[in-house]
Amino acid sequence: MRLIFMGTPDFAVPALHALMEAGHEIVAVYTQPPRPAGRGKALRRSAVHEAADAAGLTVRTPARVKRDTAEHEAFAALNADAAIVAAYGLILPKAMLDAPRLGCLNIHASLLPRWRGASPIQTAIVAGDTQSGVCIMQMDEGLDTGAVLLQGATPITASDTASTLHDRLSAIGGALIVQVLATNPKATPQPAEGVTYAKILTRDDGRLDWSRSAQELDQHIRGFTPWPGAFTSLNGTTIKIGAATPIASSSHTAESGCTIDDALTIACGNGAGGATALRIDRLQKPGRSMMSAADFLRGQSIPKGTRFD
Numbered sequence: 507m508r509l510i511f512m513g514t515p516d517f518a519v520p521a522l523h524a525l526m527e528a529g530h531e532i533v534a535v536y537t538q539p540p541r542p543a544g545r546g547k548a549l550r551r552s553a554v555h556e557a558a559d560a561a562g563l564t565v566r567t568p569a570r571v572k573r574d575t576a577e578h579e580a581f582a583a584l585n586a587d588a589a590i591v592a593a594y595g596l597i598l599p600k601a602m603l604d605a606p607r608l609g610c611l612n613i614h615a616s617l618l619p620r621w622r623g624a625s626p627i628q629t630a631i632v633a634g635d636t637q638s639g640v641c642i643m644q645m646d647e648g649l650d651t652g653a654v655l656l657q658g659a660t661p662i663t664a665s666d667t668a669s670t671l672h673d674r675l676s677a678i679g680g681a682l683i684v685q686v687l688a689t690n691p692k693a694t695p696q697p698a699e700g701v702t703y704a705k706i707l708t709r710d711d712g713r714l715d716w717s718r719s720a721q722e723l724d725q726h727i728r729g730f731t732p733w734p735g736a737f738t739s740l741n742g743t744t745i746k747i748g749a750a751t752p753i754a755s756s757s758h759t760a761e762s763g764c765t766i767d768d769a770l771t772i773a774c775g776n777g778a779g780g781a782t783a784l785r786i787d788r789l790q791k792p793g794r795s796m797m798s799a800a801d802f803l804r805g806q807s808i809p810k811g812t813r814f815d
Contacts, residue, residue, distance in 0.1 A: 507587040507687060510606065511563075512536040516553045517676045518592035521613055523557070524680035525590065530687065532563050533584050538595050539567040572599050581605055590683055591645065603645055610645040611686065612652065613679040615672075617641065617659060619701040622650035627675060628668045629704035631729030634721070637661050638671060640679045642686045644693050649703075653693035655686050667731040709734045716763035716814065720752035720774040720784045738763075739815040740808075748788035748796045755783045765812045770799045772814055 509530050511522050514537050526532060535558035543550035551559075558565045571577050581589075582605040589606045591598070592613040603610050616626035617639040623629075630638045639659035643652040658678045662671060712734040714723055727736040727747050736747045758766040760773040770786040790796040 507531070508533050508585065510534050510536065510581070510584055510586045510589040511554075511558075511592075512589055512594040512598075512610075513554045513592040514538040514552045514595045515593050517615065517672060517679070518554050518594075518613070519557045520676045520680035521590065521592050521683050522554060522561075524684050525687075526561060528684045528687070532558075532561075533586055534564045534566055536566050536568070536571075536594065539569050568596075571596050571602065575601075578602055578605070588687070592679060592683075598645065600647055603647065611655070611683065612643045612645045612650070613683055614641045614643055614650055615639075615675045615679070616704070617657060618643065618650060618654055619696045619699075621702055621704045623704040624706040625704040627672050628707060628729045631662060631666060631668060631671065632725050634725050635662055638675065640675050640682055642679075642682050651696065653695045655691045655693050656682050658682050665728075667728045669732050707734055712736045714738045714747065714814075716772065717775045719776060720782060723774055723784050724750055724752050740812070744792060745814070746790040746796070747786060748790060750787055751785045753783040753785050758783065760811070761813075763814050765808055765810055765814075767810055768803075768808065770803065770808055 507530050509525060509532055511525065511532050513522065535554060537552045537554040537558070540549040540551045542548065555565055555567070568574060568577050578599065578601040581602050586606040588608040589610040590613070591610055598610060614626070615638070616630065617637070618641045621629055627638065637659050639657055641657045642655045643650065644655060646652045660674050660678065712730045714726060714736055727750050730736045731748060737744050738747060739745065753771055755766060755771070758773055760766045762773050762775055764773050765771060766773050766783055771783050772786065773783050776782055786799050788796055788798055789802055
């Protein structure tokens with residue numbers, strides 16, 4: 507088929523590669539424009555831009571498309587059979603949704619209608635979901651409201667982070683979109699029940715609330731690794747938490763946020779499973795690399811009773 511591919515981050519790259527390997531013709535790739543990144547704020551191209559350029563594909567980087575009639579006309583003039591969308595980052599107007607012969611198909615990283623919106627991978631882990639997946643959806647003008655053509659599920663394990671789940675889901679998405687184009691399955695409208703939304707995340711969402719249960723805090727840390735990152739404060743210094751383990755410790759009487767030993771075990775709110783504390787396994791000071799708790803404590807003593815905010 508003649509396809510337009512629309513995507514921006516790493517998540518979309520396996521789908522682009524899968525479509526090319528399946529023999530489809532990618533007539534154009536749309537991706538977000540280069541953005542300032544890093545300490546020097548140099549312009550950095552998206553992961554999809556880099557992959558498309560390496561494959562010799564035509565790349566377009568409009569900053570906006572919603573009201574750009576010239577862009578709508580250029581999009582339609584590509585005479586595509588379908589547009590494949592994977593975390594593109596811009597809302598497509600009806601003129602673009604309707605332009606390809608088969609419309610626009612979205613690779614969405616959740617089991618719709620659960621977790622429509624911008625951060626389904628992170629939010630599923632933070633919420634304590636036991637499974638996630640990918641839906642191939644016929645796009646309409648709503649926010650992830652279109653009918654589903656095909657889905658694939660994967661368990662969320664107790665060791666999964668947003669990074670590990672992201673990688674599995676991106677591979678699933680690539681396989682599913684190739685299957686959809688080969689088999690043309692019937693679209694099934696999403697049920698009205700079970701709709702939830704995953705909001706756009708900010709760095710502030712990573713702050714740990716020590717009044718929450720140890721299980722919830724563990725999910726928070728894993729769900730926000732690597733971005734926006736889970737963090738807390740120690741004597742006014744921001745400390746990023748990379749990994750932790752819920753601990754059942756019914757004997758302590760410490761307030762939430764206070765260490766109950768000298769080994770970075772922090773009291774939390776009560777929760778399921780009897781875990782009332784969180785042992786910090788990996789953490790990071792500003793300007794330093796992530797390190798084990800043992801290495802951290804070699805350079806800084808954290809005695810029992812120390813408060814994290």
